[in-house]
Amino acid sequence: MGRRWRDGRGELVVRGDGGGSPVRVPLEIAASYRARTKGLLGRDSIDGAILLSPANSVHTFRMRMPIDVAYLDRGLRVIAVRTMRPGRLGMPRLRARHVLEAGAGAMSEWGVRKGARVEVVVPV
Numbered sequence: 014m015g016r017r018w019r020d021g022r023g024e025l026v027v028r029g030d031g032g033g034s035p036v037r038v039p040l041e042i043a044a045s046y047r048a049r050t051k052g053l054l055g056r057d058s059i060d061g062a063i064l065l066s067p068a069n070s071v072h073t074f075r076m077r078m079p080i081d082v083a084y085l086d087r088g089l090r091v092i093a094v095r096t097m098r099p100g101r102l103g104m105p106r107l108r109a110r111h112v113l114e115a116g117a118g119a120m121s122e123w124g125v126r127k128g129a130r131v132e133v134v135v136p137v
């Protein structure tokens with residue numbers, strides 16, 4: 014189930030455990046080497062989240078804010094969620110194929126936690 018996206022915008026859909034209405038979050042997609050390398054560097058905030066693909070680790074050197082990081086497998090299931098302060102190096106996750114980043118605290122509000130499945134919707 015290899016997914017390939019292009020740099021651009023989309024929407025992250027997080028389905029809740031209780032079967033309630035899904036949470037929809039604005040999403041930036043960073044699929045090129047250049048976009049993945051830049052990521053959230055130099056920003057003071059982000060509206061929504063950014064998806065780095067392919068990726069299995071991140072760092073927060075030269076970042077201005079703490080971030081939530083979710084490691085996703087091939088099927089977009091969350092392997093782990095961590096909050097990272099600026100100046101940290103995240104350990105690579107062997108099964109991770111994509112990394113989702115957002116402002117610290119955002120992922121718990123959206124229901125992104127270990128075992129959850131997310132969906133990426135890209136306009137055609």
